[in-house]
Amino acid sequence: MGSADILSTLPELVLIATALLLLVMESAAEPHRELLAATALGGLAIALVTALGYGADGLYYSGMLQVDPYARFVSALALVLAALAIMVAVPYLRRTLEERGEYYSLMLFATVGMLLMVKAQDLTMVFLGLELLSIPLYVLAGFYRHRSSSNEAGLKYLLLGAFAAGFFLFGIALLYGSTGTTSYSGMAQAINSGTELSRVLTLAGFGLLLVGFAFKVALAPFHMYAPDVYEGAPTSMSAFLSTGPKLAGFATLLKLIAVVFAGTMVHWWTAIWILAALTMTVGNLAALRQDSLKRMLAYSSVAHAGYLALAILVTNYDSGFAMLFYLTVYVLTTLAAFGIVSLLEEGEESAMPGVEACKGLARRNPWLAAAFTLALLSLAGFPPTAGFLGKFFLFNATLDAGYLWLVILAVLNSLVSVYYYLRPVVAMYMQPGKNTSALPIPRMLIPALLALAVVALGAGFIPAPLVHATASAISAIL
Amino acid sequence: MVAPLQHIIAVAGLLFSIGVLGVLFRRNAIIVFMSIEIMLNAVNLAFVAFSRYHGNIDGQVFVFFSMTLAAAEVAVGLAIMVALFRNLKTTDISKISSLKY
Numbered sequence: 001m002g003s004a005d006i007l008s009t010l011p012e013l014v015l016i017a018t019a020l021l022l023l024v025m026e027s028a029a030e031p032h033r034e035l036l037a038a039t040a041l042g043g044l045a046i047a048l049v050t051a052l053g054y055g056a057d058g059l060y061y062s063g064m065l066q067v068d069p070y071a072r073f074v075s076a077l078a079l080v081l082a083a084l085a086i087m088v089a090v091p092y093l094r095r096t097l098e099e100r101g102e103y104y105s106l107m108l109f110a111t112v113g114m115l116l117m118v119k120a121q122d123l124t125m126v127f128l129g130l131e132l133l134s135i136p137l138y139v140l141a142g143f144y145r146h147r148s149s150s151n152e153a154g155l156k157y158l159l160l161g162a163f164a165a166g167f168f169l170f171g172i173a174l175l176y177g178s179t180g181t182t183s184y185s186g187m188a189q190a191i192n193s194g195t196e197l198s199r200v201l202t203l204a205g206f207g208l209l210l211v212g213f214a215f216k217v218a219l220a221p222f223h224m225y226a227p228d229v230y231e232g233a234p235t236s237m238s239a240f241l242s243t244g245p246k247l248a249g250f251a252t253l254l255k256l257i258a259v260v261f262a263g264t265m266v267h268w269w270t271a272i273w274i275l276a277a278l279t280m281t282v283g284n285l286a287a288l289r290q291d292s293l294k295r296m297l298a299y300s301s302v303a304h305a306g307y308l309a310l311a312i313l314v315t316n317y318d319s320g321f322a323m324l325f326y327l328t329v330y331v332l333t334t335l336a337a338f339g340i341v342s343l344l345e346e347g348e349e350s351a352m353p354g355v356e357a358c359k360g361l362a363r364r365n366p367w368l369a370a371a372f373t374l375a376l377l378s379l380a381g382f383p384p385t386a387g388f389l390g391k392f393f394l395f396n397a398t399l400d401a402g403y404l405w406l407v408i409l410a411v412l413n414s415l416v417s418v419y420y421y422l423r424p425v426v427a428m429y430m431q432p433g434k435n436t437s438a439l440p441i442p443r444m445l446i447p448a449l450l451a452l453a454v455v456a457l458g459a460g461f462i463p464a465p466l467v468h469a470t471a472s473a474i475s476a477i478l
Numbered sequence: 479m480v481a482p483l484q485h486i487i488a489v490a491g492l493l494f495s496i497g498v499l500g501v502l503f504r505r506n507a508i509i510v511f512m513s514i515e516i517m518l519n520a521v522n523l524a525f526v527a528f529s530r531y532h533g534n535i536d537g538q539v540f541v542f543f544s545m546t547l548a549a550a551e552v553a554v555g556l557a558i559m560v561a562l563f564r565n566l567k568t569t570d571i572s573k574i575s576s577l578k579y
Contacts, residue, residue, distance in 0.1 A: 124536075124539075124540055124543060127540075127543065127544070127547075128543060128547070131547045131550070131551075135547075135550055135551060135554055138554050138555070138558065139554055139557075139558070142558050142561060142562075145561045146565065147565075148562070148565040148566055148576065149576055151558065151561050151562040151565055151566070152562065152574050152575075152576060154558045154561075154562075155507060155558050155559065155562050155571075155574065158551075158554065158555050158558055159501070159507065159510055159511065159514070159555075159571075162511070162514045162551050162555065163501050163514055163517075165518075165547075165551075166494070166497065166498075166514055166517035166518055166521065169518060169521045169544055170494055170517070170520070170521045170524070172521075172540070173490075173521045173524040173525050173528065173537075173540075174524070176525065176528055176529075176536065176537055176540070177487070177524065177527075177528035177531070177532075180528075180532040180534065180536075181534075181536060182536055182540065232576075
């Protein structure tokens with residue numbers, strides 16, 4: 001292990017050091033809690049600079065990790081996401097429960113897991129990264145120790161997450177058994193040259209791995225936990241739960257398939273086809289009947305996982321590019337939407353704000369209502385938002401690969417989704433609310449709203465910068 | 479005498495299935511958690527068998543990682559269950575279902 005290795009993991013090391021520092025600060029005799037969030041954000045900022053600027057591309061730690069433009073792009077997105085999720089959490093935590101250093105510390109550990117997953121060049125690292133992402137999230141989902149809904153969310157997430165990890169691990173074991181190695185390049189070589197122990201073992205291993213990933217990114221029928229967990233978890237945490245694991249999961253799965261399984265995938269195409277079709281349909285139909293905003297957004301996130309699965313099915317340059325574009329737009333808009341919901345929760349003083357909590361918001365806080373509308377329209381895929389462009393790129397790539405019926409289904413699903421995305425908009429603008437005083441908008445929420453505006457409107461009108469960034473990132477692996 | 483690879487993998491597969499069935503059908507959260515541990519240990523057995531078959535130690539190294547992570551998961555899991563038990567006085571997962579539509 002040389003200095004080049006250490007330099008290549010500088011972002012992770014900075015985050016781990018910051019996370020440990022936060023724990024020390026929390027356990028001080030008189031903790032300065034007002035400094036906790038600033039420390040966490042400082043650590044993330046340094047990590048972002050090092051992730052983008054330091055170390056040369058290449059293989060590190062004896063071929064365990066690979067730094068390339070793809071990993072850099074996804075890492076940067078993950079770090080920005082984590083920073084915004086912390087900013088959304090600060091005002092929420094300060095009002096609903098004591099602000100604790102553990103919250104930020106665990107967020108940073110989970111972020112390290114995401115970075116390691118996308119950098120991984122070996123299934124050992126993928127597994128370690130996945131667990132480092134998941135275990136802190138189990139705790140964070142149950143962070144309201146005294147609220148039974150949060151306990152329940154934590155328990156459900158833990159049991160199903162650990163169950164999925166079992167499948168994931170068995171998949172790795174079978175792949176190792178078949179190819180004799182866990183490194184991406186070694187497995188690809190064994191599979192492509194036909195020196196594997198048995199093709200059946202490889203296929204079974206990939207199938208189990210797929211089940212593990214499907215749980216983590218909430219593809220139907222493995223999505224059952226998602227709405228319950230996102231609803232019961234603290235709202236600031238739901239924002240991260242519905243975006244972080246999806247970002248890391250899809251980015252890692254795409255790389256894994258592109259590098260290792262491009263040739264063997266054929267046998268699993270039908271299964272992924274069904275997963276994608278089922279996920280978007282189930283997600284959208286279930287979202288139609290939700291009154292709770294958190295549950296509606298949770299099912300919406302399931303539906304979006306279904307659209308993203310199209311990119312996994314196709315796995316070529318176009319679909320990979322579309323997936324990264326879509327992911328960027330999706331994670332930032334969903335985060336902002338949950339951030340706004342967390343604010344409504346405060347205003348209404350009820351645990352689970354429903355659509356009626358939006359009534360009259362356009363009068364009370366015109367800017368907040370406009371931001372929420374923008375987020376929902378982008379998620380629904382209205383032009384000229386970036387959500388529309390993302391869907392266009394994604395469906396176009398799928399159509400070019402010859403999946404006509406799947407694209408028709410996806411378009412029909414997008415039409416259905418308009419109904420539930422517009423319900424809160426109608427409530428905000430057309431229905432008078434009981435409460436007419438303006439909600440105080442915390443300053444910490446403004447960066448998340450700005451990020452939403454930049455990505456949903458900015459990338460919608462001037463897509464070139466984001467298109468260039470995602471295209472150069474994807475060309476590293478496909 | 480060394481048991482052939484197929485036999486060991488069959489045992490691992492059987493143990494894994496027992497774990498899966500336990501997760502699906504048992505109602506006590508702690509027993510569900512134990513079933514997950516059976517799944518993970520079935521995988522460890524498969525890793526060791528494959529490692530010996532291939533004559534490299536990658537699989538055995540993996541077992542150390544997976545044991546460590548299983549321990550971390552148990553620590554977190556039991557903490558969550560204790561917090562839950564304090565509030566609801568039960569670990570029966572069929573009774574823990576306030577979050578439903």
